[in-house]
Amino acid sequence: MNVKGKMVVGATVLAGVIAYLAYLGASSSWQYYLLVDECVAQADRFAGKRLRVSGRVMAGSLNVANNRRQAAFVLEGTERKLPVSCRGTLPDNLAEGMEVVVEGALKTDGHLQGEKVITRCASKYAAEGVARGGKEGHATPSTR
Amino acid sequence: MQGYGQTFLLVVLICSSYAAYVHLVCRPERGRLLHRVATLCGVIAFLGLSATVAILATALITRDFTLDYVARYSSRLLPWHYSLSALWVGQAGSLLLWAWISSALILLFRFVSPQRGRLNDTAFGVQLACLCFLTAIMIFAADPLKPSLAAPREGLGLSPLLQHPSMLIHPPVIFCAYAMWTIPFSLAVAALLEGQFEGTWTQLARPWALFAWTILLAGLLLGAHWAYQELGWGGYWGWDPVENGSLLPWLTGTAFLHCLMAWRYRNCLKKTALGLAILTFGLCNFATFLTRSGIFSSVHAFSESPIGWMFLGLMVVLLLGGTTLLFRHRLALQPEKATTTLWARETMVLGATLLLLVLTLIVLIGTLVGPVSNWLTGHTVLIAAPFYNNVLIPTGLLLLGSTALVPLLRWGQPPTSVQRRCLWGSAGVGVMGVLGAWLLGAQHWISLLVAGCAGVATATLLASLVLDGRRQHPDRLWQGMISALRTGRRHYAGYLAHMGFVALVIGITGSALGTRRQEVTMKEGESLSWAGRVIHYVHLDQFEQPDKLVVEAVLEISHPGQTSAVLRPGRHFHLLQNEWTTEVDTHSTWLGDFYTVLNAGLGNGEIALTLVDNPLMRWIWFGGFLMGLGALLALWPTRVQQVRIQSSGTTTSRESIAVLSRHKELQQQVGSR
Structure with missing residues (x-):
């Protein structure tokens, strides 16, 4: 040859x-990237799978541990709600009413066990109000 | 003032489009005056953009909130240098900066370029057409000098995450690199349009490509350093779609530089080189599309805007046009000599080019899988780091292996018997490297392989230097080696860049495989031992600055056999944005980084900390520095080029002729190696 x-x-x-x-x-x-409504509506299909779910932190639902290593909150979409529990470093700007993306697994009891929370705030990159763009405050090592 | 600025932009658009038309369409022999006027238009375009930049910069420093851009990205509470950095933080400002740098480089190319002729004229025209595109976007879609509807008393200010020294220079460096890639691209298009593929093309494109590559590397490293220091998760690269966007042109640019060498020394890989020049510039536009189209949410992304799609459109036009032109000239671009051995430099260059293109493709797939899956199936599917790592590890190791062998290979011929013996000796050093790493505690097969390749790379470089030194001065080795370094400076500068790559891979491997993390809570005055260090928490410091409240934990870190260091990880509360940010602090040595993050104050002097032990992190920055240094050393003109510049094509002195002939001899020696 x-x-x-x-x-x-x-x-x-x-x-x-x-x-x-x-x-x-x-x-x-x-992993699938879903909105809260899609995730809750097809919970059976996505149970046990790794997901990224996007929604808003419901007012009055955010509970952060003192050491900022754990949090629980409800993620709301336009029609449905999804309870979330999170363990790990939380973004600095996590707050109620904020658009976030939670990465984790959907449990059979219908709650999302999050490993990472990515916040989407009205960044100075996107001053016109961010529906989709904007900076993410990354929380854990697999992304930034 | 904004009225003047908008007029300047209009003048820039008219001048650049006129100058582009003349240089692309009109032959200089038919209208020398037209060409002179067109060149003057290029100068006016640069002056117009300079004036526009000056107007926006002044408005940012004086906080003139009558400008919409200033109101969005600046505030009175910001220090002046961060306020000025807002020039490249927003979309319109960054486009203005890109256009301004492009215009400066275009003029530099026009007046510094050693040769004039149809190739240069056409390249100048292509560059001006690109400038025209950027200016048109600013005028019609992203006006940096748009007035505010109602001037606010205070601006929105800059995102706290962007208030970091690395962010002062990272964006302009990236835009400078994108602007600089316009030059090799324009030369490639000009060569294809004019059908001129002589060896001088590589000499024209090489310095610009090397400089653009170095600047893009610096931009990538600055971005990684910012992520490492500012985002507080202990890593530096997250395969974020937008950072992938900047990596893509760097990968293809690296392949392009190597193909240029194969073209120069072996007259092969010409099609690949021209295609890569066009692809690299296209990928710079693709990176801009990623940040501006709104298809991704990312730490870098701008809001959704039509601008991104314009850049994508340009990229599609470039790729289709480039492919058509390459196909048209395929016969003229055939290699003159067939490769006769696998163990030659051009084979290694071809292999490395393929590997770099595979990496580019994989990064591109990983970046686009989300929007494409959504478009095809209605569901967005994302893929994470393991996808990239699975490919990066074997391709990275193969690249490292080929890098290690290159100093003892020759162009077009298999290695000589002496070189073969040296290669076997280097393999022995590689085995010793593996054993040494194993004895030092490395256990993972990747670490051991990297250590082996690093050993081989070092040994082949030294062996090559010794062989060259002996060839130059058989009796005086040291003098010969110094002489070899002088005469073969470009080659050894390239090997220095290769050693930088080796150091970079060592750093990446060490930090990826050896990272340890620990979450702890500590009380004031408490000490703990972790990762071979004693961490003593002294106290919590709190104070105010004009725009923020600062909380810092004072930690004393002591390491056996080393002086102790004081670290101050903190949290800042930014008053204007009503937002907390985490400010990490790091103790860095050649063995590794000790990275500390203050998660929260828990009351009663108790704090929650994250401690990260990142082995060999410094080698990443050092490797990047060596790569850049190697490229810059290779850029420095050789003696013969200096003589050419001095003589400027007029009467050449006897001394110049002697230097030229000596240089030709040395080039022949190097080429035959």
Whole structure:
């Protein structure tokens, strides 16, 4: 086999291995991004799966532990509500009425066990009021 | 003043579009005066943008809230330097900065470029067309000098997260890099439009590409450093879509630089190099699309706006146009010599290019999977770090391996018998590196492999220097090595950048595999031992600053055999934004960082802390520094270039001729290595 042939074979094998590794990585880490209403409406479908759920922290529901390592609150959508409990470093600006994204797993009892809270506030990047954009105050090491 | 600014922008649009038209369409031999006027228009465009920047900067420093932009991003409570930094914090301001830097670089290219001719004229025209695009966006969609509807007494101020020294320079550095990639892109388009693919093209594109690559690297590192210091989770890279956006052009830019060398020394990979120049600039526009389209919510993102889609449109046009032009010239861009061995430098360059393109593709897929899945299935699916890491680890290790071998390989030929012996010796050093790392406590196979590759890389570099030194002065090795470093400075600068990459990989591996975290609560005066250190909590310090209240925990950290350090992790309450931020404090050594975060004060002098032990973090910043230093050393003109500049194509002195001929000899020697 000439040099070009060897290079083509090597590149093909490498591409195959990398594609397989990427598939393994994707299948072990993929998660749905849902709104509260979607999540509650299809709770059976998403129970036990890793999710990112977006909603607003309901007024009067936020309860943060003294050491700021645990929190419980209710995430509300336009029609439905989702109870959330969280463990880990909480973002500095977590507050009631704030748009947040909670990453975690939906338990069979219907509550979301969060591992990370990402806040979306009216950042100076998006002064016109952020429906979708805006900065995130990241909470745990897997994102920033 | 805003009226003047808007007029200036209009003048810039007219001048840049006229100058672009003349340089792209009119032949200079038919209208020299037209070309001179068009060049003058380029100068006027730069002056107009400079004046606009000056107006906005003055308004920010004087807090002129009659301007909408100033009211949104500044306040009287902000220190003046952060108020000025608001120039590049908002969307319209950052576009203005990008356009201004572009205009300055375009003029620099026009007047500094050593050669004049159709290629340069066309490249100048393409650059002005890009400037025209940016100015049009500012005029029609993102006016930085829009007046406020009703001037407020106080502005909204700057997000507390952005009030960090790294943020003062990170955005302008990134925009400077994006602007600088316009030059290699324009040269590639000009070469394809004019059908000029001589070896001199690489000499024209190389310095700009090297500089753009270095600046983008600096921007990425500054961003990572900001994330590490400001966001308080102990990491520096989170595969955020927008930071991915900046990484993509750096990956393709790295591949482009290596293909330029293969083109120069072996006349191969020309299509790939031209395609990569266009792709890199396209990806700079794609990164801008990511921040401005609103398709992602991110720590960097601007609000949803049509601007992002304009940049995406430009990228699509560039890719389609570039592909068509490359296809048209495919025969002229065929390599002149076929590769005859796998163990040659061009083969390594080709392999590294493929690996970098695979990484680019993977990062692109990971970034776009959310919006694409939503579009296809109605559900948004996201993928996290394991997807990237699964690919990054093998490709990174292969890149590291090829980097380690390169100093002892030659262009177009297999290594000589001496080089082969040195390669086997270097492999032995690599085995010793693995054993050394194992004895020092590294157990993970990735750490051991990285240590082995680092050993091989160091040994091959030294062996290459010794061989070159012997070739130059067989009797006096040291003198020969110094002489080799002088004459082969560009090559050794490249190897220095490679050693920087090795250091970067060591840092990434150490911090990724060895990180430890601990959540603790401590009472005043209490001490605890963790990660080989004794942490003593002295007291909680509280004081006021004009714009914030500051709470800091004073910690004394002592490490066996080292002097103790005092760390002050804190929390700041920003009065204007009514918002808390966490301010970490770090004790950094070559062995690792001790990273402390104050989570909360619990009353009665008790505090909640997060402690993070990040091994080898300093090697990441050091590696990045070495890579940048290597690139800058490679940029420094050689003696022969200096002679050319001095002689300016006129009468060449005898000394110059002697230097030129000596340089040619040395180049032939290096090329044959």
